[in-house]
Amino acid sequence: MHTxxxxxxxxxSVGQQIVKLLASRHDYYLRQYQYDVRLVGVCTSNGGRISEQGLSVEDALSTVTHTRGLTGLKFINTVPADVLIEAGPTNLNNxxxxLTYIRNALSRRMKVICLSKGALVHDVSGLIELARQQGTLLLMSGATGSALPTMDLLQVCVAGCYIRQVKAILTGTTNMILSEMMDTGCSFQEALNKAQELGIAEADPSLDTQGWDTANKCIIIANSVFDAKVKVTDIQRDGIEQVTQDHIIQWKEANLTPRLIGVINHHGDNCQISVKLELFPKNHPFASVHGRMKAMLVETAEMGELxxxxxxxxxxxxxxxxxxxxELIIRTMSVAKASS
Ligand SMILES: NC(=O)c1ccc[n+]([C@@H]2O[C@H](COP(=O)([O-])OP(=O)(O)OC[C@H]3O[C@@H](n4cnc5c(N)ncnc54)[C@H](OP(=O)(O)O)[C@@H]3O)[C@@H](O)[C@H]2O)c1
Structure with missing residues (x-):
């Protein structure tokens, strides 16, 4: 057995859910891979808790028992972890x-699983290079569409293929708002209110509705998969705030469905990214992506479209x-251990 x-x-809300799901899978990891997966440290902005023996769900989540000041570099440079899961705030300013957590964790040769987008938007290429130099890994499914397997599709399912274009619905909130307007004929504001009542809109909804969230995910994907050097200022960006009930009536009459789409066009060493409000006929796959669902369409030279x-x-x-x-990390480590 390994630890x-x-x-x-x-x-x-995300970090807490990870703590609970990790605990519920402890016996599965043991049975399936002979790995004793232990949560040995957690921190928030005020403090944290570290235990080499492992923290229970209650220990981890009860912030009153955390040590004040055990956060930032103090936490990351002392926690005896093999893997860091970064679920802090997304700060697009710097x-x-x-960024500091991930750089220091990679420098300590930890593997990093990142859900926050700020550090990746700023410097995903530099972080991937650092991981490579340190012989470790940086994975980011949670920052690139979460349960929609964008990185897996591009890096595993079509590995080795020349990818010409990626088109994707990457923001569930904008898709839900457009679906709601088409289904009920309500205004943009009424649909946004519903998304906020359901708790799925960002605290600042303009991040979603002005296309920033889609743009940021496209930057992370393009800069990591294609080693592009795209910055947010290079991106042509639409949002959905300008959509009126009159537009909806016209589009319904024409049997067209509006979707906010992130587009990555890949030519040689170059990538162009745009975020566009596009209209699709009923038989197009994007027209059937309803509500909070997301989707990705990939055009490759060898495997055609997926x-x-x-x-x-x-x-x-x-x-x-x-x-x-x-789990991908555990599998990779199991194989390496078996062959050593
Ligand atoms: N919500 C989703 O569905 C979703 C989906 C995909 C990705 N994400 C990303 O996942 C991340 C977490 O999302 P969330 O909804 O859980 O956010 P959240 O509720 O705002 O939680 C952020 C957490 O980060 C902590 N934090 C703030 N500054 C910190 C610091 N300097 N060091 C350590 N911890 C610090 C906060 O602690 P305090 O309470 O002490 O401030 C809080 O515990 C975000 O980056 C988000 O963009 C979220």
């Missing part, structure tokens, strides 16, 4: 605190996407 120690930075749909946004699905990355 694998996990640390988590950020215990918001990528912090995630389409994947699903990944509706919810906390359990997001936590499961992060633990899918963990």
């Amino acid at each position: 694998l120690n996990i640390a988590i930075t950020g215990l918001g 990528g912090e605190p995630g 389409f994947v749909m699903g990944g509706a946004s919810n906390l359990l699905a997001t936590a499961a996407a992060a633990l899918k990355d963990l």
Whole structure:
């Protein structure tokens, strides 16, 4: 039996769900891979808790028992972890605190599973290079569509193929708002209110409705899969705030369905990214991506087109996407151990 120690930075709604799901899978990892997967450290903005013997769900989540000040570099440089799960806030201004956590964890040769987007938008290429130099891994399903397997499709399912274009619905909230407007004829504001009541819109909904979230996910995908050097200022970006009830009536009469799409066009060493409001005929696969669902359509030179749909946004699905990355790490380590 081997041990694998996990640390988590950020215990918001996602971090808490990961703590619970990780605990519920402990016996499965033991049975399936002979790995004793232990949560050895957690921290928030104020403090944290570290235990080499492992923390129970209650120990991890009861922040009153955390040590004040055990956060930031103090936490990351002392926690005895093999894997860091970064579930702190997405800060698009400078990528912090995630950037410092990830750089230091990779420098300590930890494997990193990242759900926050700020650090990746700022410097995913630099972080991947650092992981390569340190002989470790950086995985990011939770930051690139969560339960929609975008990175797996591009890096595993069509590995080796020349990918010409990626088109994707990457933001469940915008898709839900457009679906609601088409289904009920309600206004943009009424549909946004419903998304907020359901708790699926960002605290600042303009991040979704002005296309920023889709743009950011496209940057992370393009810069990591194609080693592109795209910055947010290079992107042509539409949102959905300008959609009126008159537009909806016209589109319904014309049998067209509006969707907010991230597009990555890949030519040689170059990538162009745009975020567009596009209209699709009823028989197009994007027209059937309804509500909170997401989807990705990939055009390759060798395998033709592939389409994947699903990944509706919810906390359990997001936590499961992060633990899918963990399972890939465990499998890779099991194979390496078996062959050594
Ligand atoms: N919600 C989703 O469905 C979803 C899906 C995919 C990806 N994500 C990403 O996952 C991340 C977490 O999402 P969430 O909804 O759980 O966010 P959240 O509820 O805002 O939680 C953020 C957590 O990060 C902690 N934090 C803040 N500053 C910190 C620091 N300096 N060091 C350590 N921890 C710090 C916060 O602690 P305090 O309470 O002490 O401030 C809080 O526990 C975000 O980056 C989000 O973009 C979310």
